[in-house]
Amino acid sequence: MKSILQVDNLSMSFGGLKAVDRLSFSVETGSIYGLIGPNGAGKTTVFNCISRFYKPDNGVMTFCPDQQTYNLMDYKVHEVITIGLARTFQNVELIKTMTVLENLMMGMHSQLKCGILMQGFHLPSVWREEKMAKKKAMDILDFLGLKGIEHQLAASQPYGIQKLIELGRTLIANPKLIILDEPAAGMNGAETEALAKLIKKIRDQYGVTILLVEHDMGLVMEVCEKICVISFGKKIAEGTPEAIQDDPAVQEAYLGKEDEVHA
Numbered sequence: 573m574k575s576i577l578q579v580d581n582l583s584m585s586f587g588g589l590k591a592v593d594r595l596s597f598s599v600e601t602g603s604i605y606g607l608i609g610p611n612g613a614g615k616t617t618v619f620n621c622i623s624r625f626y627k628p629d630n631g632v633m634t635f636c637p638d639q640q641t642y643n644l645m646d647y648k649v650h651e652v653i654t655i656g657l658a659r660t661f662q663n664v665e666l667i668k669t670m671t672v673l674e675n676l677m678m679g680m681h682s683q684l685k686c687g688i689l690m691q692g693f694h695l696p697s698v699w700r701e702e703k704m705a706k707k708k709a710m711d712i713l714d715f716l717g718l719k720g721i722e723h724q725l726a727a728s729q730p731y732g733i734q735k736l737i738e739l740g741r742t743l744i745a746n747p748k749l750i751i752l753d754e755p756a757a758g759m760n761g762a763e764t765e766a767l768a769k770l771i772k773k774i775r776d777q778y779g780v781t782i783l784l785v786e787h788d789m790g791l792v793m794e795v796c797e798k799i800c801v802i803s804f805g806k807k808i809a810e811g812t813p814e815a816i817q818d819d820p821a822v823q824e825a826y827l828g829k830e831d832e833v834h835a
């Protein structure tokens with residue numbers, strides 16, 4: 573199976589600290605791939621490099637949606653969405669003064685042909701585009717089970733719902749790869765279970781590949797087909813959830829060495 577994302581020899585330091593150290597992994601097109609590791613292992617730094625918030629010290633990141641090949645280093649943070657790469661954040665990043673619907677529609681600006689200037693002229697093309705964006709946003713809200721709250725303020729929604737709205741905003745841009753940074757953080761057990769089902773449904777119905785960083789091991793083991801485990805910025809294991817769970821290096825990274833655990 574073809575890879576949609578190939579990360580080779582990625583390294584990034586903060587001062588003297590190597591947050592990511594010659595990390596390589598690849599994500600198969602259409603898969604749900606997990607990146608896990610103990611606190612401070614470097615997961616968010618990897619995500620920030622891929623989505624171009626950070627400029628890595630070294631490494632190659634190749635993004636291959638459909639028949640295209642892009643070197644991610646050639647793209648700025650606001651441009652990656654135009655080639656099909658979307659992300660969510662550890663702390664929800666919504667525009668709190670806008671409604672749920674408006675937040676979703678904001679995610680579509682990279683797809684719209686009419687710029688802000690043209691919108692001021694109330695041209696038929698602008699009106700048609702806005703109607704299309706609204707319909708698409710409503711379809712996604714329906715898919716996410718959020719129909720009925722579209723005209724409410726995003727800020728007035730419970731945290732779990734705000735996370736779903738953020739997910740919806742990524743979907744509206746027709747991404748080929750969605751990077752989810754701790755989507756279950758702050759969710760209760762029932763919400764996390766529903767999220768697991770939703771992540772699979774998104775992959776299946778939207779034909780999108782998913783790269784997931786998550787601390788909730790139940791969710792990771794349930795949804796990911798392949799997992800890469802990092803510790804101190806280095807890959808220590810990669811494989812299926814079953815293989816990862818049985819890997820002594822992974823157990824040691826999470827629990828510490830036997831003598832340290834019992835010390």
Ligand SMILES: Nc1ncnc2c1ncn2[C@@H]1O[C@H](COP(=O)(O)OP(=O)(O)OP(=O)(O)O)[C@@H](O)[C@H]1O
Pocket residue numbers: 586589591609610611612613614615616617618
């Ligand atoms: N902007 C920054 N400046 C300095 N150090 C940083 C910065 N961002 C991350 N670090 C350090 O880099 C290391 C990796 O951090 P990172 O946030 O990528 O880990 P993580 O695996 O995502 O952690 P967590 O699971 O706790 O979110 C940590 O030691 C962290 O303190």
